[in-house]
Amino acid sequence: MCGIVGYVGPRSAVDLLIPGLARLEYRGYDSAGVAFQDGDGIAVVKQAGRIADLERSLGKVEVRASNTGIGHTRWATHGVPNTINAHPHRDCTGTVIVVHNGIIENWLALKSELEGRGHEFASDTDTEVVAHLIEEMADLPLAEAVREVMRQAEGALALGVMRSTDPLLLVGGRRGSPLVVGIGDGENFLGSDIPAFLEHTRKMAVIEDDRVVAITPDSVEITDLAGNVVETTERFIEWDLEAAEKGGYATFMEKEIYEQPKAISDTLRGRINQSGMVSLEELGHLDERLREIDKVFVVACGTSFHAAMMAKYAIERWTRLPVEIDIASEFRYRDPVLDRRSLVIGISQSGETLDTLAAVRYARAQRSLLLAVSNVVDSALAREADAVLYTRAGPEIGVAATKTFTTQLVALQLIGLHLARVRGSIDEGSIMNLIKGVRQLPELVQQTLDRAGEIDAIAAKFADTRDVFFLGRSGDFPVAMEGALKLKEIAYTRAEGYAAGEMKHGPIALIDENVLVVGVATDSRVRAKTLSNLQEMKARGAMIVVLAEEGTEAEMAGVADHILTVPASPDLIGTVTAVVPLQLLAYQIATVKGLDVDKPRNLAKTVTVE
Numbered sequence: 253m254c255g256i257v258g259y260v261g262p263r264s265a266v267d268l269l270i271p272g273l274a275r276l277e278y279r280g281y282d283s284a285g286v287a288f289q290d291g292d293g294i295a296v297v298k299q300a301g302r303i304a305d306l307e308r309s310l311g312k313v314e315v316r317a318s319n320t321g322i323g324h325t326r327w328a329t330h331g332v333p334n335t336i337n338a339h340p341h342r343d344c345t346g347t348v349i350v351v352h353n354g355i356i357e358n359w360l361a362l363k364s365e366l367e368g369r370g371h372e373f374a375s376d377t378d379t380e381v382v383a384h385l386i387e388e389m390a391d392l393p394l395a396e397a398v399r400e401v402m403r404q405a406e407g408a409l410a411l412g413v414m415r416s417t418d419p420l421l422l423v424g425g426r427r428g429s430p431l432v433v434g435i436g437d438g439e440n441f442l443g444s445d446i447p448a449f450l451e452h453t454r455k456m457a458v459i460e461d462d463r464v465v466a467i468t469p470d471s472v473e474i475t476d477l478a479g480n481v482v483e484t485t486e487r488f489i490e491w492d493l494e495a496a497e498k499g500g501y502a503t504f505m506e507k508e509i510y511e512q513p514k515a516i517s518d519t520l521r522g523r524i525n526q527s528g529m530v531s532l533e534e535l536g537h538l539d540e541r542l543r544e545i546d547k548v549f550v551v552a553c554g555t556s557f558h559a560a561m562m563a564k565y566a567i568e569r570w571t572r573l574p575v576e577i578d579i580a581s582e583f584r585y586r587d588p589v590l591d592r593r594s595l596v597i598g599i600s601q602s603g604e605t606l607d608t609l610a611a612v613r614y615a616r617a618q619r620s621l622l623l624a625v626s627n628v629v630d631s632a633l634a635r636e637a638d639a640v641l642y643t644r645a646g647p648e649i650g651v652a653a654t655k656t657f658t659t660q661l662v663a664l665q666l667i668g669l670h671l672a673r674v675r676g677s678i679d680e681g682s683i684m685n686l687i688k689g690v691r692q693l694p695e696l697v698q699q700t701l702d703r704a705g706e707i708d709a710i711a712a713k714f715a716d717t718r719d720v721f722f723l724g725r726s727g728d729f730p731v732a733m734e735g736a737l738k739l740k741e742i743a744y745t746r747a748e749g750y751a752a753g754e755m756k757h758g759p760i761a762l763i764d765e766n767v768l769v770v771g772v773a774t775d776s777r778v779r780a781k782t783l784s785n786l787q788e789m790k791a792r793g794a795m796i797v798v799l800a801e802e803g804t805e806a807e808m809a810g811v812a813d814h815i816l817t818v819p820a821s822p823d824l825i826g827t828v829t830a831v832v833p834l835q836l837l838a839y840q841i842a843t844v845k846g847l848d849v850d851k852p853r854n855l856a857k858t859v860t861v862e
């Protein structure tokens with residue numbers, strides 16, 4: 253996820269681009285840059301860090317008033333977040349300038365062809381191929397050159413392009429990543445999102461997938477990839493700036509919950525090959541070592557630890573390797589037995605959690621193989637590891653992890669299946685069947701979100717309940733743990749996640765008619781046993797909400813006061829879908845209580861103390 257802003261009109265482009273970028277900083281903030289017409293050429297100023305750092309760099313250069321410009325704020329996916337990899341990117345001659353949001357899946361193939369034809373690349377990004385491809389089409393109108401790039405490039409792209417030979421022209425292209433046009437009076441804007449230009453105009457047009465838009469101060473022309481002009485529907489924006497930054501959602505957390513289908517698609521992008529087999533380029537160079545591994549350790553904190561719990565079930569089931577999981581802050585103190593045949597997976601969305609870093613550094617000292625799962629490119633955890641699988645969820649502003657959790661689950665499922673393939677522990681057909689299930693997740697999560705309304709009444713009824721237990725077995729256990737953590741952290745409700753079968757060994761003493769039990773019973777292998785445990789809670793007076801797979805409602809009816817359902821998925825894969833109603837339940841309860849869900853008390857998004 254990155255932010256694009258573009259301007260063409262009579263005013264000074266840079267003066268409009270910088271505030272526009274600041275409004276899009278929620279989309280990414282590891283580096284930023286602008287490009288603007290400067291005499292016969294185009295000047296580019298870019299900088300690692302936040303928009304404020306870019307402004308400082310701009311202060312050091314002479315910026316001549318310019319009427320055309322594009323800017324970008326980056327959330328790295330390819331190439332570390334440094335100044336060279338910051339956008340905009342140029343071709344060999346500095347004539348073509350490109351900003352991009354998305355992932356070009358076939359960039360390596362395109363890059364090697366371009367290098368074969370003599371192009372020299374300055375950055376490690378996928379984006380730069382676009383500039384060099386357009387360089388080869390100097391005799392074509394810019395819009396046609398962008399259409400040709402869109403025909404060649406696979407994956408998700410929102411592009412903003414300018415060419416020094418076309419002053420007062422900006423061209424955008426869209427497939428998969430958002431792009432909108434702000435329509436002004438004698439001036440026009442390009443943006444990844446409305447806040448980029450909302451201060452200047454309330455008229456806009458949404459660019460649909462596989463469309464290219466050419467804007468000048470007085471015109472907006474949208475075409476399909478064949479070059480046919482497509483009619484533009486102008487819309488009027490009613491939102492204020494704050495609502496626009498949250499995409500019309502009440503909070504960032506709500507927005508991030510609803511972004512999960514897209515975030516999961518991005519996590520999967522380019523990691524499943526044409527034949528439907530898992531293919532992790534990031535791990536390829538380690539395959540030999542992965543075959544020699546005899547034990548796996550997974551370390552993480554908080555929500556990321558719940559992803560580790562799912563990983564244990566998945567990796568043990570699919571690879572038959574023993575897996576130990578540890579809360580990272582405890583790992584070093586139990587003197588775990590590690591050596592070079594151990595694989596240690598560190599999970600941290602921020603990649604900066606000190607406890608997790610300390611745990612993987614301990615493992616590094618034992619010469620173990622280190623794999624990181626992180627959402628932040630080039631984070632401390634990523635730098636520590638032998639290989640990284642980025643979750644590509646985009647920035648998460650809400651303190652409570654939502655889309656970073658579901659994308660961690662997906663990334664870990666891919667790692668488990670990659671290990672199974674490399675080690676030959678299950679046959680390829682079975683792996684491909686599981687992959688089929690993983691591929692359906694964006695759609696199934698969307699279906700689950702579409703039914704969010706069913707949760708409102710339950711949230712209203714139980715908002716004042718003081719004690720809640722979330723119970724599950726097997727793959728449902730980490731989901732229960734995460735459901736409880738979400739409720740604790742944003743609704744300040746005392747909630748416990750527990751293994752359903754363990755309640756009878758003590759905690760059942762706490763159960764009475766004032767307690768709510770949320771039973772997670774989506775895992776078909778253990779459903780009957782979970783139901784028996786829920787009956788035990790009901791017999792002691794607890795109120796019961798059951799989260800179950802569609803089609804099993806009749807089984808639940810005898811025990812449940814309320815039933816929530818999710819679409820069926822293969823075992824363990826369904827953890828991703830199952831957690832969504834619990835995120836929504838915590839969210840709704842916190843909202844009913846009038847709490848600030850984006851900034852819960854006492855919490856920090858990144859915990860860099862031990």
Ligand code: AGP
Binds near residue numbers: 600859
């Ligand atoms: C999640 O909602 C929490 N705020 C917290 O538990 C978090 O998951 C934990 O601090 C670990 O963070 P990390 O993934 O950035 O390492």
